[in-house]
Amino acid sequence: MEHATQEQGRTRWGRLRGGSSTPAMAIAIPAGLVLAVLVGVIAAAMWDAPTPPVVVGIGFTVVTLPALVGLVWAFLVDRNTLRGAIDRPEESVEGAWYDKAAQGAFSDILLIVGLGTAFLAITGIRIDVLIALIGVLLVAMGGFSVRYLVARRRG
Amino acid sequence: MRNTLPALRQDRGWSQQRLADELGVSRQTIISIERGRFDPSLPLAFRIARLFETSIETVFEPDDAG
Numbered sequence: 001m002e003h004a005t006q007e008q009g010r011t012r013w014g015r016l017r018g019g020s021s022t023p024a025m026a027i028a029i030p031a032g033l034v035l036a037v038l039v040g041v042i043a044a045a046m047w048d049a050p051t052p053p054v055v056v057g058i059g060f061t062v063v064t065l066p067a068l069v070g071l072v073w074a075f076l077v078d079r080n081t082l083r084g085a086i087d088r089p090e091e092s093v094e095g096a097w098y099d100k101a102a103q104g105a106f107s108d109i110l111l112i113v114g115l116g117t118a119f120l121a122i123t124g125i126r127i128d129v130l131i132a133l134i135g136v137l138l139v140a141m142g143g144f145s146v147r148y149l150v151a152r153r154r155g
Numbered sequence: 156m157r158n159t160l161p162a163l164r165q166d167r168g169w170s171q172q173r174l175a176d177e178l179g180v181s182r183q184t185i186i187s188i189e190r191g192r193f194d195p196s197l198p199l200a201f202r203i204a205r206l207f208e209t210s211i212e213t214v215f216e217p218d219d220a221g
Contacts, residue, residue: 087179091199093187155183155192 013073014081024077032069036061039068101148108143109136157216161189163207178202 013025044057079085089095113136120127164174164185171189175182178199187193195203204211 086175086181088199089181091179091184091196092181093184093193094181096193155187155190 010081010083010085012083014077014079014083014085016076017078019078024073024081027076028069028073031072032065035068035072036065039064097148097151100151101144104147105140105144109140112136112139156194156218157191158188158214160185160203160214163209163214164189167207177206 011023013023016022016024016027040057040059040061043060044053047053047056049056086092116132116135119125160174164171169177171185172182175185178185180199184193184195188195200211200215204214207214
């Protein structure tokens with residue numbers, strides 16, 4: 001009964017932290033849009049390729065918009081105002097799955113980066129820093145996702 | 156870790172969702188505990204015992220208990 005009372009007034013996207021009644025998305029969307037436009041402007045100014053700067057700017061704005069809106073929302077939202085949010089996520093099994101997956105992904109990164117560095121040092125092959133960072137990011141995200149899904153499947 | 160959580164819950168006629176709401180955790184957490192796949196933290200184990208007005212030892216028993 002207490003839980004049902006708590007659920008009343010909660011919304012899908014929640015409200016701002018600090019007891020505000022303002023929907024979090026009312027701030028997250030315009031703030032995310034401003035940040036995405038900023039990224040687009042910077043990308044257009046610095047892009048060194050035949051593509052017209054306007055196209056580059058619009059492209060970066062569109063691609064980064066959802067992520068930046070989500071990021072701002074995550075910083076601003078009071079999770080206690082989210083519909084269906086549990087009171088103690090840190091004690092739920094999903095938290096244990098997350099910790100286990102993050103621990104495994106960290107081991108994956110150490111192994112892959114260690115072996116990769118040794119390989120490049122021995123062979124003398126040089127790769128672009130951006131490519132290397134994207135590789136590390138993909139290993140981290142892939143390792144985490146697979147391990148989390150396996151943990152969830154095992155229950 | 157073995158546990159008597161399903162029996163205690165069913166004695167009260169509670170669903171897994173109802174118990175999860177009472178404890179402030181996800182329903183999947185209750186499912187995993189009942190299957191013995193997830194050992195709850197000590198604070199959560201205490202809350203479970205308190206909720207059913209019993210002791211932790213009554214609810215949980217280590218697998219290697221003689």
